[in-house]
Amino acid sequence: MRISRVTFCAVALTATALLPVTTASAESESTGSVTVTPSVIAPGGVVDLRVSVCSGEAAVGSSDAFVSEAQFAPAADGGLFAEMKIRSDASAREYPIQVKCQDSSGNATGTVTVVRSSATPVAPVHAGGGGTALLASDGAQEEGPGTRHALIGLGLAGIAAVAVAGRSVRRRRQGMK
Numbered sequence: 630m631r632i633s634r635v636t637f638c639a640v641a642l643t644a645t646a647l648l649p650v651t652t653a654s655a656e657s658e659s660t661g662s663v664t665v666t667p668s669v670i671a672p673g674g675v676v677d678l679r680v681s682v683c684s685g686e687a688a689v690g691s692s693d694a695f696v697s698e699a700q701f702a703p704a705a706d707g708g709l710f711a712e713m714k715i716r717s718d719a720s721a722r723e724y725p726i727q728v729k730c731q732d733s734s735g736n737a738t739g740t741v742t743v744v745r746s747s748a749t750p751v752a753p754v755h756a757g758g759g760g761t762a763l764l765a766s767d768g769a770q771e772e773g774p775g776t777r778h779a780l781i782g783l784g785l786a787g788i789a790a791v792a793v794a795g796r797s798v799r800r801r802r803q804g805m806k
Contacts, residue, residue, distance in 0.1 A: 663690065663726050663739025671746045673717040678726070678739075681708035685732030694724035694741055701728065721745040 661682025670676055678699055680688060688709050690699035695713045704710035721744050728737040774782075 660735035661728075661737035663728050663737045665726065665739050665741045668740070669742045669744055670715055672715055672719045672743060674715050676713055676715065676741055678711045678713060678728075679704065679708055680728050680730075680737045682735045682737045683709050683728075683730035683732065684734040685730055687731040688728050688737075689731065690726055690728040692724050692726040692741065694719050694726075694743055699728070715741070715743060719743045 661680060664679040666677045666679075667674075678690060678701070680690075680701060683701070686703055686709075688701035688711075690701060690711060690713070692699075692713075694715050696716050697713075699711040699713045701709035701711045723740050723742045726739040726741060728739075730736065
């Protein structure tokens with residue numbers, strides 16, 4: 630009697646140990662992928678997520694990089710779409726993304742890479758600008774002399790050439806007298 634009791638406990642323990650493994654592998658079967666734009670981003674940034682495997686109207690996505698769960702909704706061009714903000718305290722590494730379709734039509738996985746940028750400004754730069762700041766804000770975008778300036782320059786050069794030639798002719802006449 631004691632042996633059957635031990636056998637029953639051993640069978641129950643083995644079944645319990647194997648049950649989560651079977652369930653987990655069934656849930657992790659991926660039938661699609663998540664497109665992340667941009668796929669490399671700094672903490673605090675926003676990414677666009679797209680998934681086309683779901684045949685329904687909604688899906689839920691999760692990742693340790695996100696501030697909350699991603700709620701997918703139908704996109705105008707087909708598939709499902711969500712925008713998610715990356716946690717500001719996310720460390721620099723690759724994060725997996727899991728999306729589960731609400732209609733149980735499948736799952737999708739993807740990754741987002743978080744990088745720390747060393748070029749983040751911490752204070753405004755005192756660069757001046759003076760009067761040029763007003764020109765830049767008004768939209769004045771002259772790139773140097775144009776056709777109008779070239780024609781004015783040629784006209785002035787022609788007038789100067791005529792003046793020099795006229796003076797030379799006058800000196801010669803005065804020298805001949």
